[in-house]
Amino acid sequence: MKEFSGKKLIVILCILLLFIGEACNKKTVTPASTKAPVTSLPPGTFANPITDGADPWVFKKDNYYYFCQSKNGGIYVAKSEKLSQPGNFSLVWSAPTSGWNRQHIWAPEMHYLQGKWYIYYAAGEAGPPFIHQKSGVLESVTEDPLGSYTDKGMLYTGDNIASPESVKWAIDLTPFYLNGQLYALWSGWEENATTDRTPQHLYIATMRNPWTISSNRIKISSPQQPWEKGTELDLNEGPEMLKHQAKAFIIYSCRESWLPAYQLGQLTLTDTLLNPMEPANWVKTGPVFSGTDKVFGVGHVSFTTSPDDTEHWLYYHAKKSTAPGWDRDIRLQKFTWNTNGSPDFGTPIPAGIPIALPSGEK
Structure with missing residues (x-):
């Protein structure tokens, strides 16, 4: 009888331990940006955030949206008819095991240029500290943007194009056309440094084709205004071209990306016939x-x-809390235009608030 009771006690203890373990596994911490359950939203609406992640990119072509992001040492692309639902991401490229771009794949963005898909990204050979970041480009092998890509190599982002080894630290490179000329725009350092707490500026250069920069860089913006200077580090980064009514705007991020004060600034080329390589x-x-x-x-x-x-939309990321760090999610918001032709982005809509679906989205 004692032996039976002892075995029974052991069984009971094991069951209790299993229940305790299961309860611990189910314990979660709700982030500040958790979105409302889909069932709680009115029909025809969505709520932010739409997914986890950072450095979001979306490109529209032939009635489809192509979303691009980096994770797990690779670059992933998703295709969807819905702007508010990126869908499943497929791996299109993995970083090599050696070389300048073997790790720290950052902020990829894809473009359709001259009949092919190109993905621009930043990467480094080592780190932290992240002092080796340079910009590279991939070219699609087929017409399928979710197919395979070939690595076209590092883009030159320095001051002496005759000496490729003089390339400078560069991230967030984006291409754009203006008056028939292809340009590259990116965030970089004035000089390579031994610390990643180095101020970042915006640079521009001409391109011969989607994988070749053909001029030395020109600096067009530095973090000099009070609203773009940080408490720990001064940054201008993440530049993107936005055109409207014969005007060209560069929308960029400033302040520290890991702090709540991260925000957007704007550069305006009041006449698109003006030379964008002239900082003034x-x-x-x-x-x-x-x-x-x-x-x-x-x-x-x-x-x-x-x-x-019929509508213009902003695709961006936000921090999940005020704590320093890069734990972020991705959000979507409609914007309008001011009477002078400049964008009016409004105020960020809080998580869980119903937002009308983009016009034409089923």
């Missing part, structure tokens, strides 16, 4: 999009239109 032709204003007491650290944007092309 760019007029700076800001901030043009800032966080609130409910949405923190907004930045690193891309732009697109609704399925029926």
Whole structure:
């Protein structure tokens, strides 16, 4: 009888331990940006955030949206008819095991240029500290943007194009056309450094083709205004071109990306016939999009239109809490235009608030 009772006690203890373990596994911490359950939203709406992640990118072509992101040492692309639902991401490229771009794949963005898909990204050979970051480009092997890509190599982002080894630290490179000329725009350092707490500036250069920069860089913006200077580090980064009514705007992120004060600034080329390589032709204003007491650290944007092309939308990331760090989620918000042709991004909409679906989205 004693032996039976002892075995029974052991069984009971094991069952209790299993229940305790299961309860611990189910314990979660709710982030500040958790979105409302889909069932709680009115029909025809969505709520932010739409997914986890950072440095979001979306590109619209032939009635489809292509979303691009980096994770697990690779670059992933998703295809969807819905702007508010990126869908499943597929791996299209993995970093090599050696070389300048073997790790720290950052902020990829994809473009359709001259009949092919190109993905621009930043990477480094080592780190932290992240002092080795350079910009590279991938080219699609087929017409399928979710297919395989070939590595076209590092882009030159320095001051002496005759000496490729003089390339400088560069991230967030984006291409754009203006008056028939292809340009590259990115965030970089004035000189390579031994610390990643180095101020970042915005640079521009001409491109011969989607994988070749053909001129020395020109600096067009530095973090000099009070609203773009940080408490720990001064940054201009994540530049993106936005065109409207014969005007060209560069929307960029400033302040520290890991702090709640991260926000957007704007450079305006008041006449697109002006030379974008002349710093004096760019007029700076800001901030043009800032966080609130409910949405923190907004930045690193891309732009697109609704399925029926009647609305303009901002795709960006925000911090999940006010704590320093890079734990972020991705959000979507419609924006309008001011009477002078400049964008009006409004105020970030808090998580869980119903937002009308993009026009034309089923």
